[in-house]
Amino acid sequence: MTVKVAVIYYSSTGTVHALAQAVAEGAASAGAEVRLRRVAELAPADAIDQNPRWRQHADATASIPVADLDDLVWADAYAFGTPSRFGTPAAQLKQFIDQAGGLWQQGLLADKAVTAFTSAYNRHGGSEATILALSNVFYHWGSIIVPPGFTDASIFAAGGNPYGTAVTGGQGADDKALAAARFQGQRLARFALRLTGAPVGVAAGA
DSSP states (O other): OOOEEEEEEEEEESSSHHHHHHHHHHHTTOEEEEEEEEEOOOOOOOHHHHHHHHHHHHHHTTTTTOOOOOHHHHEEEEEEEEEEEEEOOOOOHHHHHHHHHHHTTTTTTTEEEEEEEEEETTHHHHHHHHHHHHHHHHHHOOOOEOTTTSSHHHHTTTTTTSOEEESSSSOOOHHHHHHHHHHHHHHHHHHHHHHOOOOOOOOOTT
């Protein structure tokens, strides 16, 4: 049995993008079919052009498909990634989520595994608050939140965030953070398998 995982994220300069790729790799390593999707950019081009790193990342990731509501219907499990914006998700990701009201009303988002990851420039810059804010959405959807918890050595090595992988600082995601993100994606896929009724311990696709 194979589960389908949608990794949906927003990234301006590449840190959350790197985490999203690692989460997708982790889910795929557990046998999941994965869709990696970026949400649409809302900032005007002239604002992006003022930050060379932002412009470079936007151009480098232009080929990644933009998330669509059909990705939510398709998936058995979700992983959402966003930088912290004053302790809340970025407007770009929130705008995508806000479009899902019709799916929520139909019950198409319920009973699916979900997890979240983030980044913030400062150690106390709102990483945990951002993930908890996303969790409010998941409660409304009736999704099953799958945090990494303290369930693997990679979580401790990456700084010990049980809510979801979080990167601190402006240097991007290091190897420890990427390892934690891969574990988080793997864990999400394993729980998605359980929710679909697959026997525990049986690899996806077996």
